[in-house]
Amino acid sequence: MSFRKHNEGGWGQTLVSGLVAVIYFAPVFWMILTAFKTRQDALAIPPKLIFTPTLENFRSVFVEVTSSGEVVSTGAWLYFANSAFIAGASVLLALIIGTLAAYAFSRYPLKGNDTYLFIILTTRMLPPIVVIIPIFLLFRITGLSGTYIGIILLYTSFNLPFSIWMMKSFFDDLDREVEDSARMDGSSDWAVFGRIVLPQVLAGLAATLVFALILTWNEFIFALLLTGPETRTVPVAIASTIGGSIGVDWGKLSAMITLFLIPVFIVTFALQNQLLRGVTFGTIRK
Amino acid sequence: RMAAPDWGPTRFMQDYANETYTAPSGNNVTLEIDFIPWANFFDRVNASLNSGEQKYQMIVSDSQWLGNFVEAGHFLKLNEYIEADPELQAIMQDVHPALVAGFSTYPHVPAEEIEAAGGYAPDISYYGFPQFPDAYFTYYRNDLFCDEAENAAFEEQYGAPLPCEPADWDDVTWEDWGNYGAFFTRTAGETLAGETLSEDVYGIAYQAGKPLDFSTMQINAFLWQWGGGIWDESNEPEAQVMGVVNSPENIEAFETYLSLLDYAPPIAQTGQMGIFEIQDLYMQGKIAAIIDWAALAAPVVDPATSSVADVTSFAMMPGHMRDGEIDRSANLGGQPFVLTSWNDETVTREALDVVKWWLSEETQIAAVKAGGQSGLQSVMNNPEYDSWSPWNEYFRRSLPWQKDLWHVPEMFEMLTQQQEEFDRAITGQISAEEALNNVAEFQDELLRDAGRLD
Amino acid sequence: MSELTLTKVSKQFGGFRAVEDIDLTVAPDEVLCLLGPSGCGKTTTLRMIAGLESVSHGSVAFGGRDLSALPAQDRNVAMAFQFYALYPDLTVEENLVFPLAAEGLDARERQARLDHVASVLQLGGVLQRRPHELSEGEKQRVAVGRCIIRRPNAFLFDEPLSRLDVALREDMRGSIRRILATLNRPTVIVTHDQLEAMTMGDRIAVMRDGGIEQVGTPQDVFDYPDNTFVAGFIGTPQMTLLDGTCLGADDGGIVIGTDHARWTVPHAHFHRRPCKGDRLTFGFRPRAASLEAGALGLDGCRLVLSEHMGAEKLLHFDWHGQAVRVLTQSRAPEVDALRRVGVDLRALHVFDGDGRRLSVKGIPQ
Amino acid sequence: MSELTLTKVSKQFGGFRAVEDIDLTVAPDEVLCLLGPSGCGKTTTLRMIAGLESVSHGSVAFGGRDLSALPAQDRNVAMAFQFYALYPDLTVEENLVFPLAAEGLDARERQARLDHVASVLQLGGVLQRRPHELSEGEKQRVAVGRCIIRRPNAFLFDEPLSRLDVALREDMRGSIRRILATLNRPTVIVTHDQLEAMTMGDRIAVMRDGGIEQVGTPQDVFDYPDNTFVAGFIGTPQMTLLDGTCLGADDGGIVIGTDHARWTVPHAHFHRRPCKGDRLTFGFRPRAASLEAGALGLDGCRLVLSEHMGAEKLLHFDWHGQAVRVLTQSRAPEVDALRRVGVDLRALHVFDGDGRRLSVKGIPQ
Amino acid sequence: MHLPAAFTARTSGRGILRWLNAPERRGPLLVAPAILTLLLVNILPLLWSFGLSFFNYRANRMATPRFDGLENYVDLLGDDRVWERFVTTGLIVTGSVGLQLVVGFGLAMLFARKFPLRRVLLMLVLTPMMLSFVSVGIFFKLFYDPTLGLLSWFVAMFTGEPFAIMATPAGAIWAIVIADAWMWSPFVMLLVLAGLVSVPDYLYEAAQVDRASHWRRFKTITFPYVKGLILLALLFRTIETFKTFELVYLITAGGPGTATETIAVYAYRLGFQNFRTSEASAMAYLILFIVIVLTSLYLYLVKQRNSEEV
Numbered sequence A: 001m002s003f004r005k006h007n008e009g010g011w012g013q014t015l016v017s018g019l020v021a022v023i024y025f026a027p028v029f030w031m032i033l034t035a036f037k038t039r040q041d042a043l044a045i046p047p048k049l050i051f052t053p054t055l056e057n058f059r060s061v062f063v064e065v066t067s068s069g070e071v072v073s074t075g076a077w078l079y080f081a082n083s084a085f086i087a088g089a090s091v092l093l094a095l096i097i098g099t100l101a102a103y104a105f106s107r108y109p110l111k112g113n114d115t116y117l118f119i120i121l122t123t124r125m126l127p128p129i130v131v132i133i134p135i136f137l138l139f140r141i142t143g144l145s146g147t148y149i150g151i152i153l154l155y156t157s158f159n160l161p162f163s164i165w166m167m168k169s170f171f172d173d174l175d176r177e178v179e180d181s182a183r184m185d186g187s188s189d190w191a192v193f194g195r196i197v198l199p200q201v202l203a204g205l206a207a208t209l210v211f212a213l214i215l216t217w218n219e220f221i222f223a224l225l226l227t228g229p230e231t232r233t234v235p236v237a238i239a240s241t242i243g244g245s246i247g248v249d250w251g252k253l254s255a256m257i258t259l260f261l262i263p264v265f266i267v268t269f270a271l272q273n274q275l276l277r278g279v280t281f282g283t284i285r286k
Numbered sequence B: 001r002m003a004a005p006d007w008g009p010t011r012f013m014q015d016y017a018n019e020t021y022t023a024p025s026g027n028n029v030t031l032e033i034d035f036i037p038w039a040n041f042f043d044r045v046n047a048s049l050n051s052g053e054q055k056y057q058m059i060v061s062d063s064q065w066l067g068n069f070v071e072a073g074h075f076l077k078l079n080e081y082i083e084a085d086p087e088l089q090a091i092m093q094d095v096h097p098a099l100v101a102g103f104s105t106y107p108h109v110p111a112e113e114i115e116a117a118g119g120y121a122p123d124i125s126y127y128g129f130p131q132f133p134d135a136y137f138t139y140y141r142n143d144l145f146c147d148e149a150e151n152a153a154f155e156e157q158y159g160a161p162l163p164c165e166p167a168d169w170d171d172v173t174w175e176d177w178g179n180y181g182a183f184f185t186r187t188a189g190e191t192l193a194g195e196t197l198s199e200d201v202y203g204i205a206y207q208a209g210k211p212l213d214f215s216t217m218q219i220n221a222f223l224w225q226w227g228g229g230i231w232d233e234s235n236e237p238e239a240q241v242m243g244v245v246n247s248p249e250n251i252e253a254f255e256t257y258l259s260l261l262d263y264a265p266p267i268a269q270t271g272q273m274g275i276f277e278i279q280d281l282y283m284q285g286k287i288a289a290i291i292d293w294a295a296l297a298a299p300v301v302d303p304a305t306s307s308v309a310d311v312t313s314f315a316m317m318p319g320h321m322r323d324g325e326i327d328r329s330a331n332l333g334g335q336p337f338v339l340t341s342w343n344d345e346t347v348t349r350e351a352l353d354v355v356k357w358w359l360s361e362e363t364q365i366a367a368v369k370a371g372g373q374s375g376l377q378s379v380m381n382n383p384e385y386d387s388w389s390p391w392n393e394y395f396r397r398s399l400p401w402q403k404d405l406w407h408v409p410e411m412f413e414m415l416t417q418q419q420e421e422f423d424r425a426i427t428g429q430i431s432a433e434e435a436l437n438n439v440a441e442f443q444d445e446l447l448r449d450a451g452r453l454d
Numbered sequence C, D: 001m002s003e004l005t006l007t008k009v010s011k012q013f014g015g016f017r018a019v020e021d022i023d024l025t026v027a028p029d030e031v032l033c034l035l036g037p038s039g040c041g042k043t044t045t046l047r048m049i050a051g052l053e054s055v056s057h058g059s060v061a062f063g064g065r066d067l068s069a070l071p072a073q074d075r076n077v078a079m080a081f082q083f084y085a086l087y088p089d090l091t092v093e094e095n096l097v098f099p100l101a102a103e104g105l106d107a108r109e110r111q112a113r114l115d116h117v118a119s120v121l122q123l124g125g126v127l128q129r130r131p132h133e134l135s136e137g138e139k140q141r142v143a144v145g146r147c148i149i150r151r152p153n154a155f156l157f158d159e160p161l162s163r164l165d166v167a168l169r170e171d172m173r174g175s176i177r178r179i180l181a182t183l184n185r186p187t188v189i190v191t192h193d194q195l196e197a198m199t200m201g202d203r204i205a206v207m208r209d210g211g212i213e214q215v216g217t218p219q220d221v222f223d224y225p226d227n228t229f230v231a232g233f234i235g236t237p238q239m240t241l242l243d244g245t246c247l248g249a250d251d252g253g254i255v256i257g258t259d260h261a262r263w264t265v266p267h268a269h270f271h272r273r274p275c276k277g278d279r280l281t282f283g284f285r286p287r288a289a290s291l292e293a294g295a296l297g298l299d300g301c302r303l304v305l306s307e308h309m310g311a312e313k314l315l316h317f318d319w320h321g322q323a324v325r326v327l328t329q330s331r332a333p334e335v336d337a338l339r340r341v342g343v344d345l346r347a348l349h350v351f352d353g354d355g356r357r358l359s360v361k362g363i364p365q
Numbered sequence E: 001m002h003l004p005a006a007f008t009a010r011t012s013g014r015g016i017l018r019w020l021n022a023p024e025r026r027g028p029l030l031v032a033p034a035i036l037t038l039l040l041v042n043i044l045p046l047l048w049s050f051g052l053s054f055f056n057y058r059a060n061r062m063a064t065p066r067f068d069g070l071e072n073y074v075d076l077l078g079d080d081r082v083w084e085r086f087v088t089t090g091l092i093v094t095g096s097v098g099l100q101l102v103v104g105f106g107l108a109m110l111f112a113r114k115f116p117l118r119r120v121l122l123m124l125v126l127t128p129m130m131l132s133f134v135s136v137g138i139f140f141k142l143f144y145d146p147t148l149g150l151l152s153w154f155v156a157m158f159t160g161e162p163f164a165i166m167a168t169p170a171g172a173i174w175a176i177v178i179a180d181a182w183m184w185s186p187f188v189m190l191l192v193l194a195g196l197v198s199v200p201d202y203l204y205e206a207a208q209v210d211r212a213s214h215w216r217r218f219k220t221i222t223f224p225y226v227k228g229l230i231l232l233a234l235l236f237r238t239i240e241t242f243k244t245f246e247l248v249y250l251i252t253a254g255g256p257g258t259a260t261e262t263i264a265v266y267a268y269r270l271g272f273q274n275f276r277t278s279e280a281s282a283m284a285y286l287i288l289f290i291v292i293v294l295t296s297l298y299l300y301l302v303k304q305r306n307s308e309e310v
């Protein structure tokens, strides 16, 4: 070929982008590398790229030695399980509730639609730190503090505005005649939604899911304040590696970051195509 | 149930309780600690208390928080229980008076009065017990300070030898400390103890960080040693701010503090030189001598985490020569634990049983052996005490010098503002005098508004 | 089956009246073609029949039962959408059988219907593909197929063949017509292709600006357009329309003409006579004009362009500033040549100043 | 200006050959229409000329200079895209003058060109609108305008009029044709509308499956299609094509026919004579057939459908299983009536078993 | 007896379902769960703190709060420290969001084309966004450390001097801006990329045929397509950056002095350290007000664009 289509680059492009990507990724790479280092290697300057890797840090995430020399679990697996459960449940809930609401906003506009949508967005605008006390109070009154339901509900409500805004723009972009057509073919409104509309916005759901998941997965402040020992999530555990008698426990911290990164990374990677397509689809007409 | 920061001393308490504690009452009592990351411990406790969550029966508090939560009504006043219980009285007598003053009293009562009262007096209000007491002192590299060539060079330059043995540090002043700093500050390429350096090495460091109370902790030591001081809450409302906080003594002390930062690692210029930063730098072999808390000593002598584990010795913190005597006044560290006010009688009794268990000599010795510290004089007076860890001696000897900063509820505002001003001075934006003037002005107004000043 | 009746149906979008007072009846065995320029309200009318759009006034009834208030899913009407509206995530086969779910057919019957539709519409080869893998023409056929697989109360097609090429279109036209003939349901087909309207419709309704201009059999509408709009809209190539005036009347009839020509048209030609001085429009189809003699002559037509259209040529003349078109099989003159264009009297349509037909219907073209 | 030459041009998409060994020459003053069914490679050919697609084999040359390796921006070719490709953020005016930037015109000349194009394409009223505010037809005209405002080496139009309604289309056809005539550049117009091809092209190239089936003047291609594909593709309504065999030869000529009819066709009718037993296809245009007498008769045609096409009717007959179409102005018989369809001998096209033309070109239709 | 019949139809379970299922109730029905959740968990607390902002409540005092009217707002607006924090926040928001847009846009341009290994490389660039603030904050603080940090080490390779970026107020602001921009540029990239990917090829082809320069192609084709998305990214990122708390707290703790103390950190200090609960609430509503103004501005712009299009 003597010339290329506009949207295709060759290995040259790979080289340039690769270079940029590697530079961009370097800090993350460093975090991951640190997970395999002893403390002295971790802080060594000039930085050590070649070192004897250790898995000790990963071990220390899950087991510890007590004062009496016993080896016991740190309970970290519980935090991981909690994170997965809480993030999973709240993202799903937000997606379901948000999708329904978004569909309604898109198809059955209420009076003052824009105002509702705007108010919904507004709830995301305050720094979390300043709404903590009232939320805490509310949780105390309702007895939700420290329960799974409580934190899941909270995260759900955090993800709702985003889900609604995002999904609405997807629904807005759908061809309504398709729905009309299904209606003509005798399907009930629910069937239309389930069989015709939802499959078309899968990409959007995927994109929303990824964004919401990333936010929820890493949420810290509310996890700190509103979870108890049984419902605590990983970000709180990560913070615990800071400020002990050894300041920042770099190795353990990195090990946790690394382990904690893997699930979102995998989800994002798996949904990457939809993510791009979804984002395109959802927002292009804005 | 108890809220506690997530770190060694509290983990120990949990483990040890699980192993050994059975309630004397026969009730089924377990100590269940909610471990919270240190950095966010205050936020969590604060939110819990102020929302009225009433979730915890005991709380590890910081000494400075007492006034705040006592006035808010969250912490239980212990006087009637102590009065009724000789065992508790004995404990209060055994606890070092500096700790009783810092950890337990509100309104604040100075250590001398506690000592005079023999630990317990009914007219003093008691709230807390030591969970983990702390004090700072010198960590130094004996491979440098005992190196013959370096010693010779130093002696030639300053006319005195380097303190090699811990005992040699007993009469080290801040002036000497500055000399060590200047002497050991080397850049890459120079030699140190016979080795050519590939990286810069710095002489000395102490905490000078903006986060939390870092710089205040060390600066207070200077102020007291120079004969100045902070606003004295125990003399409220007569005690003044103006002319006290920005007294000439204080200014001179603060200037000295600032001048010594010249020999510290460059992070000092950023106002981020906290206790962990100097610990890390020291463990990487980049500083000859530092001043840090007892709580941070263990990793420094652990070869797994420290490259200078084998060559580290501990010694007293330098002091200021005043009236022919070295003053080593310093700011108390560590945390008391308290009972909360909403517990019913049974819970309170059980909690006090836990207190008694924790502050029993046996438990405290175990805690110290596990790397912790104890506030009980009986433990510290144990002849073997000094040998349980290389720094115990210096903790024990430092303790009598400890004072504490304010406990009044306004202390947070005072502290934040003070940290900001100190930080400006540390990062070279303003002079020591300006900083102290700003602090004084602010405190004066604030305390007047709060009715604590006439 | 029962007939479909629209009574004074109007549709208001905000302040804009998209459809206005339409009356229409479609018999069970009848195909009505809605014809009209873009934006005239064809789709909106269809959607009101389907129940996808509420009627602002008037009523839609099947067999006398007013269904205006019924939602679409309860009307049992089949509709092929202008932009296909295929279910993007279903295969062609699934798309086709989708509407059968509501009819509750057994598997055999369903398969039979599918096979039939697929073969008629030549979709056999693409049954397993998804809509985005289809060419435009195939998509359109699926949309039609999804319609005719049903046995609804009425069929509605919105531009069902617009994306097909000529050969296929001719073919489909026949097939659909035949299927509809067997099903015996009132059918409305929207189109803006008049050839399609003429060949598929039992009757044609020509719409403009939300109203109906004329309803009638294709032949009727073609031969006797009610007004200049219909006259110009129906018929390819377009009818030639010339501005003129009524110059008076004499024994032989009414004299009409322009500055450059005057013709006498018998009184019998008019069902309503113009008065002297009235502005008129008269028109004739290009096929009815010739370069040979004719009762009415336009002298001095200058050839501007000659277009080959297969067996015939379309000659564009300029006649004193007005365009005159002639379709002829004979050889075209040189460009710029002057010719006399002759028009058969019987082929002459006369309209009044408002564009309403004056000539009688009886004159065969 | 110089001519455009394609020599053995092919395009391979992966394993699929979209265009195969095309040879074409377009003279500077010539308009060539590329005609063919959907997917036959018309757009691909155009894109190769424009330089938007590389040629897999062969060469594209202007005035003898091989430009195959040159990217589009260096070829100076104007192209109107099938889907308009208007710049969404520019107004119509900005869209129109966009290509002039590269020509470095002064403001006056630019304005003059703009005015001219806008008036020819009747875009004067929408110059300040943006593409999304235009109707499909307007968009298409802007796309064409962006092309003819330039003075490039060659013009390429991809379905330039497909979205216009009939009246406008007729009008535009003429306008574009006139402009092109003054500019004197080789022009290629892609279309699948044969009427457009016939009226706009000096020559027509009929494509199928990536190859060219026939090139010639519209009249030539219409009158003497080289093969059955071209015969069936060109001409509306479609030519009737019947399968038959060569039954032998006698003095009068060659006898051809089916089981149901036999006709003798003079030898002079063939430029290549079939042998006895050869399979043949013979065809005639519906307009050349009639229900009156004719040299060649098809007895027993059963009327299946009669379509009104304005002045004429298209009658669909079934003749022993083969479809026969007749276009007539006279009255249509009843459905199912049996009739004899007569065809004029001169209108008979004969093709061999492979579909290649056997009848001579000389016979006028 | 029509009335009772209707009554029973409504009260029986099925009747209620049917009643709920009516088309005109479909919209409210679908929105209800979302609104309820938000009302309960978000809006109630918001209102509570809004009410609080008119009192003189302090969480660490037992005294009953006194109604203060607008006093808190007046105090805050008259306080130089507050304005200083707003300026700081403005600097950080402008710097960070600006940098995010530039970097995000650049990255998107780089990844708009298809090339081998694109999927993998794209993931590398996306990762920063997936990290928690704690990890980013702690590690960037380490990177910035003049002695142990990679950045300083890297700079020192050229200058020979240890590099303390956080030693000056400007440097500290840069430190925050860089960390935040690094973390969130991928988000902007993703949105812009979405826009770029959706630019139809034929437009570029048309421009090629029209012999347009690269710059004109960018200006007339690329930019219009991503404009809307850039605005969207601007909206989301401005809202988020306005709330920046963790990064500042972890990296500089607001220092040196108060040079990097953002309005969110200040609100935290007010509410959580100084126990001026009501003032903090008032502060929160000032922030909310500003963000709402910014957002409305954005939505207004978008709407204008849309109405242009319709």
Ligand SMILES: Nc1ncnc2c1ncn2[C@@H]1O[C@H](COP(=O)(O)OP(=O)(O)OP(=O)(O)O)[C@@H](O)[C@H]1O
Residues within 6 Å of the ligand: C013, C016, C018, C036, C037, C038, C039, C040, C041, C042, C043, C044, C045, C082, C192
């Ligand atoms: N939902 C709506 N809101 C406002 N106006 C509308 C709406 N739907 C259609 N219209 C307007 O009503 C008029 C008729 O539209 P309709 O779709 O029925 O036209 P049409 O005859 O089908 O045209 P086409 O041949 O282009 O499909 C148009 O002017 C259109 O803009």
Ligand SMILES: Nc1ncnc2c1ncn2[C@@H]1O[C@H](COP(=O)(O)OP(=O)(O)OP(=O)(O)O)[C@@H](O)[C@H]1O
Residues within 6 Å of the ligand: D013, D016, D018, D036, D037, D038, D039, D040, D041, D042, D043, D044, D045, D082, D192
């Ligand atoms: N980039 C491509 N990759 C693979 N196949 C392609 C590509 N572009 C076109 N084709 C195929 O090449 C063939 C010719 O396509 P082309 O677009 O030239 O058809 P066309 O004659 O213009 O048809 P239409 O009338 O529908 O526009 C089609 O079968 C098409 O599917």
Ligand SMILES: [Mg+2]
Residues within 6 Å of the ligand: C042, C043, C044, C082, C158
């Ligand atoms: Mg329509």
Ligand SMILES: [Mg+2]
Residues within 6 Å of the ligand: D042, D043, D044, D082, D158
């Ligand atoms: Mg094409």
